[in-house]
Amino acid sequence: MIFCLAQSVKSHGWLDNSLYFRSANLRCRFAAVMLFLILGVFSMLTAAYAQNAPQASEKGKEVYENSCAHCHGTEGRGDGSAAENLLPKPRDFTRGLYKIRSTETGELPTDQDLFDIITEGMPGSSMPPWDTALSANDRWEVVAYIKTFYDGFKEAETSPKQINLSGKVAYSEQSIETGKALYTELGCVECHGNIGRGDGTSAPDLTDEWGFQSWPANLTQGWNFRGGSDTEDIFKRFIGGLAGSAMPAFEGDSFPGFGLTAEESSRMTELDNKDEMTEAEEEESAQLYEKYDAAVDIALNLAEGTELSAEERQIYDDAMRVVYEKSWHLANYVKSLMPEKRPEPAIGNNVLRSQYVQSELPPMDDAAWGTLEARYFPLVGQIVIEPRQFNPTIDAVNVKSFYNDTEVAFLFTWDDRTHTTDETDEETGKTLEDALAVQFPVKVPQGPTAPKPYFLWGGRLPVYLWHWKASAPEQVTELTAKGINNAEAQAAQGELQVQSTYTNGQYKLWVKRALKTEDKKDLQLEPGVFVPIAFSAWDGANGDVDTKRVMTSWYTFVLEPVPSSKRFIYPPLIALLSVGFLFGLRAFVQRRNSEET
Amino acid sequence: MKSYLLANLAILLACCCVGTAFAADSGSGEKEMLVFPEAYKAMKVNNGGTISGVVKFEGDVPEKKALEITKDEKVCGADEKFDESLVVGEGNALKNTIVYLIDISAGKDFDKKAKIEIDQMGCKFTPHIQLVPVGARLTMLNSDKIMHNVHIFSKINKPVNKAQPKARRKMPLQAVKKAEGPVEVKCDVHGWMSAWISYVPHPYFAVTNEKGEFTLEDVPAGDYKLGYWHEACGTNSKAPVAVTVAAGGTVTQDFTLKLK
Numbered sequence: 001m002i003f004c005l006a007q008s009v010k011s012h013g014w015l016d017n018s019l020y021f022r023s024a025n026l027r028c029r030f031a032a033v034m035l036f037l038i039l040g041v042f043s044m045l046t047a048a049y050a051q052n053a054p055q056a057s058e059k060g061k062e063v064y065e066n067s068c069a070h071c072h073g074t075e076g077r078g079d080g081s082a083a084e085n086l087l088p089k090p091r092d093f094t095r096g097l098y099k100i101r102s103t104e105t106g107e108l109p110t111d112q113d114l115f116d117i118i119t120e121g122m123p124g125s126s127m128p129p130w131d132t133a134l135s136a137n138d139r140w141e142v143v144a145y146i147k148t149f150y151d152g153f154k155e156a157e158t159s160p161k162q163i164n165l166s167g168k169v170a171y172s173e174q175s176i177e178t179g180k181a182l183y184t185e186l187g188c189v190e191c192h193g194n195i196g197r198g199d200g201t202s203a204p205d206l207t208d209e210w211g212f213q214s215w216p217a218n219l220t221q222g223w224n225f226r227g228g229s230d231t232e233d234i235f236k237r238f239i240g241g242l243a244g245s246a247m248p249a250f251e252g253d254s255f256p257g258f259g260l261t262a263e264e265s266s267r268m269t270e271l272d273n274k275d276e277m278t279e280a281e282e283e284e285s286a287q288l289y290e291k292y293d294a295a296v297d298i299a300l301n302l303a304e305g306t307e308l309s310a311e312e313r314q315i316y317d318d319a320m321r322v323v324y325e326k327s328w329h330l331a332n333y334v335k336s337l338m339p340e341k342r343p344e345p346a347i348g349n350n351v352l353r354s355q356y357v358q359s360e361l362p363p364m365d366d367a368a369w370g371t372l373e374a375r376y377f378p379l380v381g382q383i384v385i386e387p388r389q390f391n392p393t394i395d396a397v398n399v400k401s402f403y404n405d406t407e408v409a410f411l412f413t414w415d416d417r418t419h420t421t422d423e424t425d426e427e428t429g430k431t432l433e434d435a436l437a438v439q440f441p442v443k444v445p446q447g448p449t450a451p452k453p454y455f456l457w458g459g460r461l462p463v464y465l466w467h468w469k470a471s472a473p474e475q476v477t478e479l480t481a482k483g484i485n486n487a488e489a490q491a492a493q494g495e496l497q498v499q500s501t502y503t504n505g506q507y508k509l510w511v512k513r514a515l516k517t518e519d520k521k522d523l524q525l526e527p528g529v530f531v532p533i534a535f536s537a538w539d540g541a542n543g544d545v546d547t548k549r550v551m552t553s554w555y556t557f558v559l560e561p562v563p564s565s566k567r568f569i570y571p572p573l574i575a576l577l578s579v580g581f582l583f584g585l586r587a588f589v590q591r592r593n594s595e596e597t
Numbered sequence: 598m599k600s601y602l603l604a605n606l607a608i609l610l611a612c613c614c615v616g617t618a619f620a621a622d623s624g625s626g627e628k629e630m631l632v633f634p635e636a637y638k639a640m641k642v643n644n645g646g647t648i649s650g651v652v653k654f655e656g657d658v659p660e661k662k663a664l665e666i667t668k669d670e671k672v673c674g675a676d677e678k679f680d681e682s683l684v685v686g687e688g689n690a691l692k693n694t695i696v697y698l699i700d701i702s703a704g705k706d707f708d709k710k711a712k713i714e715i716d717q718m719g720c721k722f723t724p725h726i727q728l729v730p731v732g733a734r735l736t737m738l739n740s741d742k743i744m745h746n747v748h749i750f751s752k753i754n755k756p757v758n759k760a761q762p763k764a765r766r767k768m769p770l771q772a773v774k775k776a777e778g779p780v781e782v783k784c785d786v787h788g789w790m791s792a793w794i795s796y797v798p799h800p801y802f803a804v805t806n807e808k809g810e811f812t813l814e815d816v817p818a819g820d821y822k823l824g825y826w827h828e829a830c831g832t833n834s835k836a837p838v839a840v841t842v843a844a845g846g847t848v849t850q851d852f853t854l855k856l857k
Contacts, residue, residue, distance in 0.1 A: 187762050202786045243758070246748070247758070
């Protein structure tokens with residue numbers, strides 16, 4: 001019992017030491033409560049502003065210069081002092097191009113759009129939410145002020161045309177299926193990849209309007225969507241495009257077969273794919289194209305400001321109904337690619353627990369891995385030591401583990417849009433490649449207060465590392481490190497078995513090792529002992545090399561002890577003995593009492 | 598999510614500390630653009646003159662730069678493609694130079710029957726330079742049967758970034774209202790694809806052919822400023838050439854351009 005207590009204190013001790021994540025978690029809860037309260041209050045305040053920001057004022061300028069100019073620049077050109085290190089780059093307000101809008105392509109955002117972005121921030125970028133740091137009043141002032149950087153706002157004669165959100169198609173298996181077919185037909189795969197991990201063949205070459213690298217979204221990570229990941233958000237981004245980025249708008253007439261019925265549309269494709277057409281078929285195809293062209297013409301007339309006749313209006317409305325319905329299917333499909341919410345980080349009850357099996361440990365492709373739930377380790381850029389990584393492209397590493405009486409196996413998976421094995425960094429001449437390192441202490445700290453090695457690859461206390469590189473996918477090098485720039489390959493190698501794959505934008509790495517090794521520089525493992533674990537990852541295509549990487553602080557991993565069969569013997573035995581003792585005591589007291597009387 | 602945002606904030610703060618002055622790119626000034634008259638009136642031109650000439654390149658002709666085809670090789674890589682920002686032909690003839698009248702305020706109307714198209718064929722835009730009258734629709738053709746996206750980097754007119762899926766063989770684009778250009782056209786799917794559009798308010802624009810030749814016809818008699826624009830050689834907007842066109846006459850004006 002005492003042992004158990006000690007163990008639990010010990011395990012909590014580890015968590016206490018993971019100070020950063022613990023406090024972040026606490027702050028998170030606190031912020032959530034505050035947010036709730038504040039929301040309640042300012043929903044009343046904002047009501048007064050309706051849709052429109054106030055006139056630009058000195059106040060807006062002041063707030064902007066205090067809170068926004070560091071990144072966006074005093075003149076709104078997106079060139080503040082911090083901009084150099086950021087990607088995505090801070091918005092240049094002088095062009096009137098805004099990614100996150102509720103409006104159609106080519107339109108300016110509404111004031112509410114701007115207000116919402118400031119309030120909620122842009123996940124996956126450096127734009128934080130300002131809901132607590134700035135009052136609603138101040139945020140509206142800022143909206144008014146940033147509009148002064150682009151004359152188009154002043155010159156606009158009508159309010160921007162908003163995307164029609166009516167006619168939403170409910171989320172269903174069938175809708176997802178339809179959306180999936182459109183995902184291929186419309187060419188989404190080119191950038192976002194076969195199953196949406198942002199690994200399409202065009203992904204590495206995309207730039208934004210200003211010539212900066214612009215990675216396509218990993219559609220399986222909704223929590224990194226700049227403008228939110230509700231089906232409505234996805235729908236709006238798809239129809240309206242992300243102005244200034246490579247993401248095009250799929251407005252009405254971009255759809256093949258615009259203005260045709262579903263049957264006509266598929267017939268047209270069918271005819272198109274024929275090597276040779278009969279005369280009748282030629283005629284039929286020509287008629288379909290004529291109808292198609294006519295509908296496109298109507299859409300363009302409307303866009304250019306021409307009044308439509310009632311008949312034209314009908315054709316246009318019918319065509320748009322089809323387009324919007326398809327778009328909702330597509331939005332539903334994209335929604336289906338991501339988990340409902342971001343996984344919880346592997347702390348608290350979520351620590352990485354290696355599952356005991358009696359048999360051989362399963363190889364990488366074994367179905368047994370499917371029975372385990374992965375633990376999620378979010379990665380952040382290394383910004384302590386030069387060169388730093390301010391713009392991570394790898395979100396997290398997911399880990400599962402099994403062990404038996406002699407060995408332990410891990411399965412690491414992480415998303416990386418590009419498979420980089422040998423690229424040369426233009427600036428430094430260094431070889432860039434994708435890689436992963438798993439970090440343990442050489443010796444498990446004894447007791448909850450005993451210090452762990454420094455999380456950046458150790459210091460005075462050394463760390464033991466498994467270093468895997470994409471250029472040698474069947475090999476993991478064991479390192480001992482006493483600092484991020486002070487790692488050495490161990491003299492004795494080859495104790496690890498390794499398998500790995502890269503498919504559809506995801507790495508899978510499987511590593512197996514004996515629990516106990518002869519090498520004194522190795523970590524020795526035993527069940528029930530909580531072991532610190534940490535990760536580093538490199539995305540070669542993002543310029544990651546050496547200290548420029550993404551990483552985690554210390555987390556915890558344990559070979560989950562097998563509940564001992566002794567639990568069926570000792571506790572009942574103790575209970576029995578206690579009862580026996582009580583009966584004995586009772587008998588003794590009774591006897592003494594009877595003797596006294 | 599909050600913890601992630603906090604991490605972001607931390608990064609931001611760190612950036613503020615480390616960040617060095619960000620070199621503002623916009624300091625180098627506006628990109629070299631065409632110059633348009635404030636107003637233009639279309640009228641019937643009788644007995645107009647002609648301005649013609651040849652544009653040549655001066656200097657060492659750089660070697661042709663082959664474009665790297667990184668995807669859809671079957672369609673895109675069938676023949677070798679070269680960077681078209683500088684195409685120098687026989688006798689140093691310079692292709693793809695826009696030659697135009699800067700200050701004409703009245704003259705002939707556009708040829709309404711002319712097709713204004715850019716084809717996407719073999720993952721290349723043809724032509725490399727297209728003149729689009731203000732108020733006319735540019736039609737994008739897709740002869741490749743693969744996905745392209747038409748990304749027009751307008752700054753005065755609404756920028757366009759519109760998908761052209763493989764089944765979309767012909768895609769007309771909305772007409773623009775203002776003269777602008779040249780603006781670049783790119784395809785993000787195939788990053789090497791590049792072309793230029795000029796939205797022009799009058800028809801006195803010409804693009805030089807392989808032989809470097811250009812012709813401006815039906816020019817009303819008068820004095821004009823003759824300008825040029827070339828992607829790699831820049832413009833003469835600050836010091837245009839003065840030409841005098843006589844009724845029914847022909848003026849010859851050649852240019853020799855260097856890399857800017």
